Amino acid sequence: MRRAFVAAAMAALAALVAPASALAQPVGLSPVAFSELKGWARDDHAAAFATFSASCRAIRDDLPPSRPALPPSAALKAVCEHALALDEQDAAAARAFFEREFRAYRVGTGTLTGYYEPEIEGSREKTARFDTPLMARPADLVMFAEGETAPGVPPGLGAARRRPDGGLEAYPERAKIEDGALAGRGLELVWTEPVDAFFVHIQGSTRVRLPDGTALRLAYDGRNGQKFTGIGRLLVERGALTKSGTTMASIRTWLAQNPREGRDLMRENASYIFFRIDGSLKETDGPRGAQNVPLTPGRSIAVDRTLWSYGLPFWIEGRFPDGERIEKLVVAQDTGSAILGAARGDYFVGTGDAAGAVAGGMKQQTGFVALLPREAGAGEAK
Structure with missing residues (x-):
């Protein structure tokens, strides 16, 4: 099997995030102070810490992911050991942990979509x-x-x-x-x-x-x-829906109203x-993401697995479809075939119809900030 593409990607990746002794900062990313992140002080860092800890247990235990991503670096593994040595953290202690163990870097602005567990x-x-x-x-x-x-x-x-x-x-x-x-x-x-x-x-799932x-x-x-192939795009191209009016709800409505044509469309x-x-999940657990840990509503995101490691925290700055601001710390625990690019994420909303209504309308331009370990080595992000 040909591996040239993978080898080239990994070589580029290693050059992007080099040890602190080799680079003042990761190439292509802009450093930002935590105090400059709007809403940082108001977030529930304890909730983010719990989600991060779940990823850390999978990293520590070498739990095989269902879809392999960029391997976690030694620096991220070390931060995970620090996290798992701590008791449950309150919001203030969790915030101090993230500020102590990570540096923040602006990745850029890109698309944030949403997904859910039906x-x-x-x-x-x-x-x-x-x-x-x-x-x-x-x-x-x-x-x-x-x-x-x-x-x-x-x-x-x-x-x-x-x-x-x-x-x-x-x-x-x-x-x-x-x-x-x-x-x-x-x-x-x-x-x-x-x-x-x-x-x-x-x-x-x-x-x-x-x-x-x-x-x-x-x-x-x-x-x-x-x-x-996204059928929403096909419906827009064929004039059945408008680009601004294409949501999961509008697609489902069209399919219900056009069952024969809808069947043919889905087959495209x-x-x-x-x-x-999966009989190991509790009723209160979210579905398992690609990292093979249960997802946390509002704290788990899917990322491009060729560019980022599972377990990395991200700060996202955007809005929900109803205009409410999204300013929160999330953790990379999943991936998807349509999630491509450094500033690209898929936000896990939750389970059921209410979560689906929110997820189906999410496609907003969002700011992405990556939290990289202070002693970052090669292999954290491309």
């Missing part, structure tokens, strides 16, 4: 209403690391199917899977409605409320590697996600 209705058996499966990862799925490919697989695909002869080929697209390409393997974990299933694929009232937690467990997104049942 809670949908479903059944362990196929019914007239619940006729669309959420499926387990097939045994023949081979996932690639960022930038890798293989003979027989078109460049740019993130996964492949292993043939019986040992060779690899492109994994079937969404339309072929929906038409039965994986039928008969017993991969169906749960059945739900088609539009709900589609949006669960976009969010990457869900709680499925079963007829007996119990909930089944499903977590991301791989994808077919095919290109993701070739990407398909596979899941696993």
Whole structure:
């Protein structure tokens, strides 16, 4: 498999954040005093510290992420050891911890979107209403690391199917899977409605409320590697929605009003996600992010995993769709195929319809400030 792209990216990354003895500051990032961050003194740093500590436990324990990111540096590991040696911190002590252990650097202004954990209705058996499966990862799925490919697989695909002869080929697209390409393997974990299933694929996790009232937690467990296509963009291009009026709610409304056309439209997104049942999560836990730790509503964000390490704190400055300001400390614990660039984030809002209403309208220009360990070594950010 070709690794040239990965090697080049890592080499560039190492040059970007060099040890303090080699660089006065990380190249391309502007230092900023904590006192200059609007709202810094008002934030609940204790809540951010709890989320950061969860990431630190995963780093300390070498918990494998579900989607590998830039490895944490020795400096970040050291800060995590300091955090985990402390008792639960109040807001003032937590703020002092972050100011003592990190330096703040402005990354720039970019897009902040939102995501959530859907809670949908479903059944362990196929019914007239619940006729669309959420499926387990097939045994023949081979996932690639960022930038890798293989003979027989078109460049740019993130996964492949292993043939019986040992060779690899492109994994079937969404339309072929929906038409039965994986039928008969017993991969169906749960059945739900088609539009709900589609949006669960976009969010990457869900709680499925079963007829007996119990909930089944499903977590991301791989994808077919095919290109993701946002159907909101397609609806705008075709004049069905306006760019300013495109939200998750407006897309769902259009799909409900146009079921036949909606089915065809959803099939244009070739990407398909596979899941696993996560029985380790408590009712109060958020879904697991790519770092493999439960996400915290309002404190976890998804970042570009080729540029940032999981566990890094970020200060974000922007607004919610209703105009309320976002000025808070969050932690990188997740990633996504559409989350690309240094000043780009996806904000985890929470679980259920109310969280979905907020997440679906989020696409604001937001300021991003990275907190890097004071003794930062290479490998923290590109």
